Amino acid sequence: MTTYHFLQLYWWAIVSILGAVLVFLTFVQGGQTLLWGTAKNEDEKRILLTIFGHKWELTFTTLVTFGGAAFASFPLFYSTSFGGAYWLWILILLSFVIQSFSYEFRSKERNLLGKKTYETFLMINGIVGTILLGVAVATFISGGNYAMDKMNITTGSSNIISYWTNNYRGLELIFKPFNLLLGVVVFLAARTLGLLFTFNQCSKMEGEASKNLANRALSKVKVTGVGFVLFFVAFVVCLFLTTGYRVDTASASFNGINGPIVEEKFAYLHNMLGQWWIAAIFLIGVVLVLVALIRTVFKEKSSFYLAGLGVVLAVFAILLTVGFANMAYFHSLYDINSSLTLYNSSSSLYTLRTMAWVSLAVPFVILYIAYVWRKMTQK
């Protein structure tokens, strides 16, 4: 393996970790969906807004960093998916923008729109935001309608390097059953984690309101958690049955950047079976989530962190199978040879190497975040 390809894999792994952590951190979004239905009065709402309001920035910052890291390491993805599936990404952004000020503004006097509106914003972010994030991740597997040719920059009339080939601009992606399925899985994962975090925090607090919330969260986990598991299993089955696309690196015409893209039935299943360590990460993740849910439901023990770790590992493994082993991680439904692979979409060797040095700082960042988290959550 060349150093260049090693770095491409390394950066795919980093982006995958960020994506996995992002999905875990949507427990904040999941928690917001408890504002209506689970919280029965202002006191209970205040508790939810406090425990999730101290964490929302972390999710938000991870989303921004995920965007930045994707841009730095795979700029062609940034350019093709964001510029092509315009409306999907704009809607995701809008659903996060309306979250960012709602925590701070909701409880303030003379806030123009009233409490109810800010709560609506948080609900939209919690439901629509998570579903659309799931849809966006699903396009790594289900592809998109675009054509890409880097040399278009030299043509006169249209110099667009990658363009979407229908006028729905990514809206159509939301209504594909497979994408929507993953959207629902992410939503249910977020809500389950939100319930677990509510239970975790409220069971440590004094007072009637927090006790009520803890009990309600516990009983709701039973339904949402089971729903999450069922939908997740359905998704995994679909994933393993899906046809994938690979760049044929053995072909004579493969030049380190471009090569012929070949279709392969059950590609993702093959990826799991062929890369045992990814399968192991995946299984550990799934088992941790199951153990966490069983512990919560049957023993009433707080298992938020266990479930969170499980989600991170499972999502991380899925994202690895999407990009590793020469996969086209975002294939084109219009022209298969336009598909994006780690080879043709990454930054240069120099940039990936420079950024690899930068990435050594990540553990320190995680360390201080964990330290602050402990300090701010233990009481």
Added chain:
Amino acid sequence: MLLTSSLVDASRLQFALTAMYHWLFVPLTLGLGVLIAIFETKYYISKEEFWKKTTQFWSRIFAINFACGVATGIILEFEFGTNWSNYSWFVGDIFGAPLAIEGIFAFFMETTFFAVMYFGWNRVSKGFHLASTWLTAIGANLSAYWILTANGWMQDPRGVAFNPMTARNEMTDFWDIVFSPTTISKFGHSVFSGFLVAAIVVIAICSWYLLKKREKEFSLKSIKYASVFGLFAIAMLMVTGHTSAQTVSKTQPMKLAAMEGLYRGQNGTPFVAFGILNPKKEIDNEEKPFLFKIEVPKILSFLAFSDFNSFVPGINDIIDGGYIYKDKNGEEKLALPFNEKVRKGEIAKRALAVYGQFKDKPNGAQKDTVLAQAQSYLDENFDYFGYSFLKSPKESVPNVPVTFYSFHIMVMLGGYFILFLLIAFWLNKKKIIENKRWFLFIAIISVPLVYICAEAGWVVAEVGRQPWTIQDLLPVNASVSGVSSGNVYTTFIIFVVLFTTLLIAELMILFRQIGKGPDGIKWN
């Protein structure tokens, strides 16, 4: 798909809207963060409850404002992909890195410790809290550094080489990009403008209290610190303003010419201190550029090149070429006329197209020859690649009135703030500021002025760079995504409504919190 100017306009409009809204919120965060950290340090040392309340009050203002900065910031980052997708590939190899580093190094620091600063009063020790407040302020300013690295590179692309294999620019020298003189000047100028905004806002809020005869001790002490902080900021703004002018004169002569409404240059060019542009003036007619102007002799030559007799090219000089200038490396060169730049750009583009046709062909002698030849044409002409997308000399000139007036409004307001801050400092020192009602009124009126000043600076930087997204390498019309303009106008309207509502809500909440005063704020 045909690129219409309407799409380019819509995309620019949307980006300008987001950037200008973002810059309504960010400067206050940059400066107020540091002021709050100073106030809390006072509290940590003196242990006086007064300073704790002062810190907490300004933290509340900071927090309300911070949320809005975050909301507009995320859209900016993603807009490079959604609306400027060609750009994102063509220079993403360089441009993505600072954005990622900003996230990893700065934004996490800012948000993580902001949570401690804002929610942590009863949860962490005083020392840890103080450290968190400083880290929030440092994180915010560090964030600015990386964003301005990205922006500075667009104004002054360096540390890169074009790779025809991938049809994009690739990074060759990270440190050259990070420590580019343009970036350093821009960082200083932007951050200190944030400090100035914070100083003026603090003085204005306190002036309002003094007019209402409330919060006397709080206001006088806050004004004392803010006026010194503001004077420091404005001194630094003058220094970085000068270094910015020098980098612009080297890397973006057309921007400098537009800033000054200079059509024909001369040795010992005067600086237009005040002027009214002639609206009939075009690059291809003989109308006088100004209806009225007040000039200071030879000053523009000095500001640009530290030499009173140096030649500063005007807009028409740059289009016609034929004068001697020093390039980035200090080498003397003959300026090329516009048509020659276009010709060279087209050669580069054609060479790239040929390279593209041959690069995936089976290896052989013919392929090697063609690629080598294409490469040599590219090496020779790529510096002008962007000109191949321009059709007439007019397209190479930014909007002169917008650039000129924004620049002069910024400079004049800068002068006003020097005077304002000196008076504030002096009145405060003499302990008579609370009786000078005229000054307190002026202080309140100064808030919109300082925001106009800060925004005007960015208008100069961004409108003055037109038609380029990347100076000389890529113009806006080759940078956009292939979205229809209708879609972009729709999102533009959504953003207008959303951000404007957000701004009104923010202001209402801020006014209410200010009305409550430092004693009225309940702290959780």
